[in-house]
Amino acid sequence: DAGVIQSPRHEVTEMGQEVTLRCKPISGHDYLFWYRQTMMRGLELLIYFNNNVPIDDSGMPEDRFSAKMPNASFSTLKIQPSEPRDSAVYFCASRIAGRHGEQFFGPGTRLTVL
Amino acid sequence: AQSVTQLGSHVSVSEGALVLLRCNYSSSVPPYLFWYVQYPNQGLQLLLKYTTGATLVKGINGFEAEFKKSETSFHLTKPSAHMSDAAEYFCAVSDRSGNQFYFGTGTSLTVIP
Numbered sequence: 001d002a003g004v005i006q007s008p009r010h011e012v013t014e015m016g017q018e019v020t021l022r023c024k025p026i027s028g029h030d031y032l033f034w035y036r037q038t039m040m041r042g043l044e045l046l047i048y049f050n051n052n053v054p055i056d057d058s059g060m061p062e063d064r065f066s067a068k069m070p071n072a073s074f075s076t077l078k079i080q081p082s083e084p085r086d087s088a089v090y091f092c093a094s095r096i097a098g099r100h101g102e103q104f105f106g107p108g109t110r111l112t113v114l
Numbered sequence: 115a116q117s118v119t120q121l122g123s124h125v126s127v128s129e130g131a132l133v134l135l136r137c138n139y140s141s142s143v144p145p146y147l148f149w150y151v152q153y154p155n156q157g158l159q160l161l162l163k164y165t166t167g168a169t170l171v172k173g174i175n176g177f178e179a180e181f182k183k184s185e186t187s188f189h190l191t192k193p194s195a196h197m198s199d200a201a202e203y204f205c206a207v208s209d210r211s212g213n214q215f216y217f218g219t220g221t222s223l224t225v226i227p
Contacts, residue, residue, distance in 0.1 A: 004157070031213065043158075043204065043217040056213070091157055100146055100165060100212030105157030 002026070004106035006092050012112045018080040021109045024073055025094030033103060034067055034077050035091040043091075049075065050097075082113045116141045116207045120218035128226045133177075133192040135221050137205030140186065145207045147188040149179055152202040152220075161203075164188065175199070200225045 005024040013019055025032045033048040047057040052069045060067070064083070069075040079086055089110050093103040121136040139145060146165050150158040162173025169181040175198075179190045188205060205218040 033213075033215075042219045045215055048213055093157075095212070100208070100210070102160055102163065103158075103215070105150075105159070107155070107157050
């Protein structure tokens with residue numbers, strides 16, 4: 001089975017540019033999570049969806065960040081405009097209802113904002 | 115509120131020696147507890163989890179952890195370290211929904227040949 005797929009794996013951009021990160025969850029999973037990992041703050045939950053509906057976005061740092069899930073097989077995390085402090089590894093994870101905590105993580109997108 | 119503390123950001127053990135990674139948690143309700151492993155340039159992989167029932171939980175790759183409510187601990191152990199165990203290990207706690215995860219800061223395990 002294919003795992004969680006994220007693209008791109010690496011992104012280098014300049015401050016002020018728009019960045020879009022993409023995620024394809026495991027088929028049949030009805031929860032999708034976006035995390036950010038930095039040396040300073042560790043792993044932080046940004047937002048999660050259930051059945052394509054955003055449930056909790058309290059972890060989204062600023063209005064510059066937005067996330068969508070137009071269908072069960074695709075989600076995006078957008079940063080506009082990007083800033084150097086957004087540099088981090090962004091992970092997408094998914095899970096199926098009823099299996100508490102067993103989240104399956106993608107390989108991550110390493111974002112560098114110059 | 116929930117939180118996780120991992121004691122020791124770096125742990126080194128000799129190949130074949132006992133691995134002990136420490137995790138203490140804080141939770142106002144009975145928690146779900148997890149250990150994840152992250153290999154370089156990869157996502158996190160679930161090692162094991164405790165939800166209810168038996169407090170000694172066995173996971174993949176020979177790892178196990180014991181939930182000790184009185185000590186609010188969930189330490190990860192493996193009797194004999196292997197070179198392939200070198201990775202970053204994260205302890206996490208969640209509420210009963212399984213959606214609000216709080217990760218520790220991670221422990222980097224080095225295995226010395």
